[in-house]
Amino acid sequence: MELKRVVVTGLGALTPIGNNIQEYWEGLSTGKSGCAPITYFDTEKFKTKFACELKNFDALEFFDRKEARKLDKFAQYALVASDEAINDAGIDLDKVDKFRVGVIWGAGIGGLETFQNEVLNFGAGDGTPRFNPFFIPKMIADIAPGNISIKHGFMGPNYTTVSACASSANAMIDALNYIRLGHCDIIVTGGSEAAVTPAGMGGFNAMHALSTRNEDADTASRPFDATRDGFVLGEGSGALILEEYEHAKARGAKIYAEVVGGGMSSDxxxxxxxxxxxxxxxxxxxxxxxxxxxxxxxxxxxxxxxTSTPLGDVAELKAISKVFGEHAAHININSTKSMTGHLLGAAGAIESIAAILAMQHSLVPPTINHTTVDENIDPSFNLTLNKAQKKEVNVAMSNTFGFGGHNACVLFKKLDA
Structure with a gap:
């Protein structure tokens, strides 16, 4: 059977360096840091007192008060980014076959804040189980795509992939294959996460995963730098509209890129x-x-x-060296986590969008905050340090890995009509 071609026709982003695609690209291309002291809760007793929070995001600009209270932040973020992507794709919802439009979404954790608050409230009480009736539907990781499909009436495949930080990359690969095999015309895919909470920060601190560079927070996310000491937690969402090529062409859609491959493995x-x-x-x-x-x-x-972890950065570059050999020196390699922090389950989505935008603008965003060479890293690599570089990008790869040894990789290519 001949596989269908799959293209990207819409993008949406809600990130620590920009609350829509235009702002996100401006932040990426100028090397903006999204890291700052945490504002959501008192960090006095926490080892790490900073994160990459969203800036100037007000849920009430997108939802009425009653609706917002029914949604955990991670689901709010998913709805906002997916709405931008759907609008960007110019989809006429009255003309598509909604049985052939799906939503496949990634979330590594889901409604962590909801879970944390409900359990704390129970623990502070007299033991009577007085839980909010929306506790479970706000918390569960699959509720984000559920809400997207309910809002727009999409009745194709609808579920969440959960593979820690590889979650949204896995979602994109599943979406790619559903369309390739002819099961869907359009899939809304991507991921969202909202783990900048006491439970999230405390948990990652307990396992020594986070940077503790409190006196120099805005440069704490420093991938490939010899002085890196852990990742910086981020939050937000990225959404992509994947569409069968002939379907997109027939409706005159603008096409950002072709999705040409997806790979998975385990450590x-x-x-x-x-x-x-x-x-x-x-x-x-x-x-x-x-x-x-x-x-x-x-x-x-x-x-x-x-991610800016001592072990992870070196292991990934070793693998790149093995796969690409001498050609590795000719590839513009970067880590946009230096700007956005690590969005966990949403990382693959926002980083794939960054790769697609680099292709669109012929400009590779920088790896910021690099000051000290790591002798364990091959000096021939072009890590796009500290400043964006002009580059004709015809094929771009996005790597995403998760706790548990989950590895996912997606390839995008400029469209050959």
Whole structure:
């Protein structure tokens, strides 16, 4: 059976450096840091007192007060970003077959704030189980795509992928394959996360995953730098409209890129640490290239997972070296987490959008906050340090990995009509 071609026809973003696609690109291209002291709660007793929160986001600009109270932040973020993507795609909702429009969404955690608050309220009481009736439907990770489909009447496949920080990349790969196989015409995909809470910060601090650079918070996310000391937690959402090519062409849709491949693998090594030699990461990139029918030398740009952790950054670059060989020196490699922080389950979505926008604008966003060379990193790599670089990008790769050894990789290509 001949596989259908799949293209990206709409984008939406709600990030720590911009609350829509235009603002997000301006932040990316100018090397804006989204990191600042936490405003959501008192951090006096926390090891880490900063994060990449959303700026100037008011849920009441998008939802009435009653509706907002029924939605955890991660679901609010999903609805806002997906609405932008649907509008950007110019989809006439009265003319599409809604049985062939799906929503496949990624979330690594889901409604953490709702869960935290309900349990704290119960613990502070007399033991009587007085829980909010919206506790469960606000908390569960699958409620984000559920709400998107309910709002727009989309009746195709509807579910959430949960693979920690690889969640939204896995969602995009599933969406790609549903359309390739002819099961859907359009899928709203992406991911959202809202874990900047006491439980989120305290939990990641307890496992020594976060940077504790409190005196220099705005530069704390420093992928590939020798002084990196952990990731910076971020929040937000990214949404992409994936569409069957002939369907998009027939309605005259603008097309950002073609989605040509998706790869998955497992480290099978450790709950939280990457394999030190990047074996699983090497395999996921090879799987993605094979799925796309492309060669390593076809790739112009890689948006790495690049979390700013001591082990992870080196392991990923080792894997890139193995897969791309001498061509690795000709690839613009970056980590946009240096600007946005780590959005956990939403990371793959916003970073894929960054890769697509780099292709659109022929400009690769920088890896900011780099000051000290890491002797464990091959000096021939172009890590796009501190300043955006002009680059004709015809093929872009996005890497995303998650606790549990989950690896996902997506490839985008300029459209060949």
């Amino acid at each position: 099978a090594y450790h709950m939280t640490a990457p394999h030190p030699e990047g074996i699983g990461v090497e395999r996921v990139m090879l799987n993605c290239l094979n799925d796309a029918g492309l060669k390593p030398e076809d790739v112009d740009h890689i948006n790495t997972h690049g």
